Amino acid sequence: MTNRPSLPSARTSLLTALTSVAAVLALLAGPLAVPAEAARYTPPAGVKTNDPLGGRDARRAVIGHVIKSINAVPRKGQIRIASWNVRSDDIVDALIRAHAKRKVGVKVVMDRLNANPDNPNRGVNRLQRALKEGNGSRKPYLRSGLRKCVSACRGRGGIAHSKFFLFSQAGKARWVVMNGSFNATDLAAYGQWNDMYTVVGRKPVYQELRTVFAQMWQDKNVKQGYRHRAFGKSxxxxxxxxxxxxxxxxxxxxxxxxxxxxxxxxxxxxxxxxxxxxxxxxxxxxxxxxxxxxxxxxxxxxxxxxxxxxxxxxxxxxxxxxxxxxxxxxxxxxxxxxxxxxxxxxxxxxxxxxxxxxxxxxxxxxxxxxxxxxxxxxxxxxxxxxxxxxxxxxxxxxxxxxxxxxxxxxxxxxxxxxxxxxxQLPEHLPLGTLVDGVDPYALIQEG
Structure with missing residues (x-):
C-alpha cells in the first residue's frame, strides 16, 4: 500500500486558503514594496513616440520606457505582454531577470509566425525556457510562461497582432497599461516610427485588458470576439x-x-x-x-x-x-x-x-x-x-x-x-511596385 501524507487540519487548510486569497487581493488592491532600484523609474502616463533617425534617446524613447518599466516591477508583481513579435535581447533579458530574480509572474503571448522552425527566434526560445523554471513552487497567479498563438489567440483566423503591456505595479505606479504600435523588437526602435500610450492608476482599464489577456492565453476561439468598454467619457x-x-x-x-x-x-x-x-x-x-x-x-x-x-x-x-x-x-x-x-x-x-x-x-x-x-x-x-x-x-x-x-x-x-x-524614388510608391527589380515593401509585413 502506498503511504499517503496526512491531510492538514481544517484550520490549517482554511488559513492556507485565506493566505492565498489575501496575497491575490493584496496584489490587486494594496501597495507593493518598491525596491530602491525600481523606485528610480515610475512610468508616466501619456504619449511616447520614437524617431529611428534620431539619437539614442530618440530611437529608444518607447523601448526604453518598456524596459525600465519591466525593471521597475517589484518582487511578486505581475507582467502581461501581448506582442505580435518578440525580438529584443534587452527585453528578453529584463523579463528573465524579473521572473528569476524577483519572482515576478511573467506571461507573454505572441504569434507563432514569428517563432517557428521556418522562422527561428533564439531569443523567444531562450525566454520560453527561462520562464518554465521555478513555477512549481509558485502560487498560480505568479507562474510564468510564453505562448505562441496558432492564429488570432481569441479567434479562428487572423493573427495575434495586439501590442499591449500590463504591469501590476512599476515603480510607484499601479495598474499600468501600455498600448500602441510598438512590438517587443529592436526593429521597432531603429527601423520604425512607433507610438505607445500609457494609462496609470486606472484599475478598471487594467482589469479589462487582463481579462482580454487571460482569453488570449487560452488560445481558443471566443464567441464574442469584440469587446467595447467605456471608462467614463475620456x-x-x-x-x-x-x-x-x-x-x-x-x-x-x-x-x-x-x-x-x-x-x-x-x-x-x-x-x-x-x-x-x-x-x-x-x-x-x-x-x-x-x-x-x-x-x-x-x-x-x-x-x-x-x-x-x-x-x-x-x-x-x-x-x-x-x-x-x-x-x-x-x-x-x-x-x-x-x-x-x-x-x-x-x-x-x-x-x-x-x-x-x-x-x-x-x-x-x-x-x-x-x-x-x-x-x-x-x-x-x-x-x-x-x-x-x-x-x-x-x-x-x-x-x-x-x-x-x-x-x-x-x-x-x-x-x-x-x-x-x-x-530619387517617386513621391508615392504603390503596393506591388518594383524598383530595379526589387520590392521595397519586402520587409514591411502586417506587423
Whole structure:
C-alpha cells in the first residue's frame, strides 16, 4: 500500500486558503514594496513616440520606457505582454531577470509566425525556457510562461497582432497599461516610427485588458470576439476580433461616420481637422475607408495623412476622386541602399479635432495596433479611444512633423546614376511596385 501524507487540519487548510486569497487581493488592491532600484523609474502616463533617425534617446524613447518599466516591477508583481513579435535581447533579458530574480509572474503571448522552425527566434526560445523554471513552487497567479498563438489567440483566423503591456505595479505606479504600435523588437526602435500610450492608476482599464489577456492565453476561439468598454467619457477600449454581437459594418467606418466637417468650435476655420498615421492601408476594406476619408475632404474637412503602405486603388481614390488630392506623405526609407524599405512608419492613429458626434469641440484620438487592411478584423487587436486635448496635441504634432519634414527617400545607386549618386524614388510608391527589380515593401509585413 502506498503511504499517503496526512491531510492538514481544517484550520490549517482554511488559513492556507485565506493566505492565498489575501496575497491575490493584496496584489490587486494594496501597495507593493518598491525596491530602491525600481523606485528610480515610475512610468508616466501619456504619449511616447520614437524617431529611428534620431539619437539614442530618440530611437529608444518607447523601448526604453518598456524596459525600465519591466525593471521597475517589484518582487511578486505581475507582467502581461501581448506582442505580435518578440525580438529584443534587452527585453528578453529584463523579463528573465524579473521572473528569476524577483519572482515576478511573467506571461507573454505572441504569434507563432514569428517563432517557428521556418522562422527561428533564439531569443523567444531562450525566454520560453527561462520562464518554465521555478513555477512549481509558485502560487498560480505568479507562474510564468510564453505562448505562441496558432492564429488570432481569441479567434479562428487572423493573427495575434495586439501590442499591449500590463504591469501590476512599476515603480510607484499601479495598474499600468501600455498600448500602441510598438512590438517587443529592436526593429521597432531603429527601423520604425512607433507610438505607445500609457494609462496609470486606472484599475478598471487594467482589469479589462487582463481579462482580454487571460482569453488570449487560452488560445481558443471566443464567441464574442469584440469587446467595447467605456471608462467614463475620456477613455474607451475596443478589442478585436471583430465578431459577435455589435459587429455589423466596419469599426473604422463607424468612427468616420461620426465626423461632421463643418460647425467645429475649436478650430479657427470652423472646419473639422482629421489627421491619420497608418502603416498598411489596402484591399477592399482599405478602399472603403479611403472613400470615406475622401468624402470627408470633399465635404470640407481638413485632412492630412502620413502612411507607409497603400494600395493602388486607395491612392487613386485619395488623390483623384475630388477637386484636389487629399494631402499625403509616404514615410518610408531605404537608408542602406539595398532596394528594400528598412525604415518605415508603423503607427496606426486617427485624430479628430472639431465636430465629432454631438460634440463640436471634440479632441478624439484613436490609437492601437490595427492597420486599415482586411487582415485586421479577424485578428487580435486593441484600440483605445481617448478624449483629451493633450493627447490629440501630441499625436497631431507627430503627424505634422512627419508630414512637413518626411525623411529623405532616396537611396544610393551605382553605374548609370553615379553622377548624382542616388536614385530619387517617386513621391508615392504603390503596393506591388518594383524598383530595379526589387520590392521595397519586402520587409514591411502586417506587423
Amino acid at each position: 477613455l474607451t477600449t475596443m478589442v478585436y476580433p471583430w465578431r459577435g454581437k455589435g459587429t455589423q459594418g466596419d469599426p473604422v467606418l463607424r468612427e468616420l461616420s461620426k465626423i461632421s466637417c463643418t460647425g467645429a468650435r475649436n478650430t479657427s476655420s470652423g472646419r473639422t481637422k482629421i489627421r491619420i498615421s497608418m502603416t498598411s492601408w489596402h484591399g477592399e476594406r482599405g478602399k472603403k475607408i479611403a472613400w470615406a476619408v475622401r468624402r470627408k475632404q470633399n465635404s470640407g474637412c481638413n485632412v492630412k495623412i502620413v502612411y507607409a503602405v497603400a494600395g493602388n486603388e486607395v491612392l487613386r481614390i485619395l488623390r483623384r476622386e475630388g477637386a484636389r488630392p487629399v494631402p499625403l506623405r509616404q514615410v518610408t526609407q531605404d537608408f542602406n541602399g539595398d532596394g528594400v524599405y528598412d525604415r518605415y512608419l508603423h503607427t496606426k492613429v486617427l485624430t479628430v479635432r472639431g465636430h465629432y458626434g454631438n460634440d463640436r469641440r471634440a479632441t478624439m484620438t484613436l490609437n492601437g495596433s490595427a492597420n486599415w487592411s482586411p487582415a485586421a478584423l479577424p485578428s487580435d487587436e486593441v484600440l483605445i479611444r481617448l478624449q483629451a486635448p493633450g493627447v490629440l496635441k501630441r499625436y497631431n504634432g507627430f503627424v505634422e512633423r512627419l508630414y512637413r519634414n518626411p525623411p529623405p527617400r532616396s537611396r544610393p545607386a551605382a553605374g548609370r546614376t553615379a553622377r548624382t549618386g542616388a536614385v
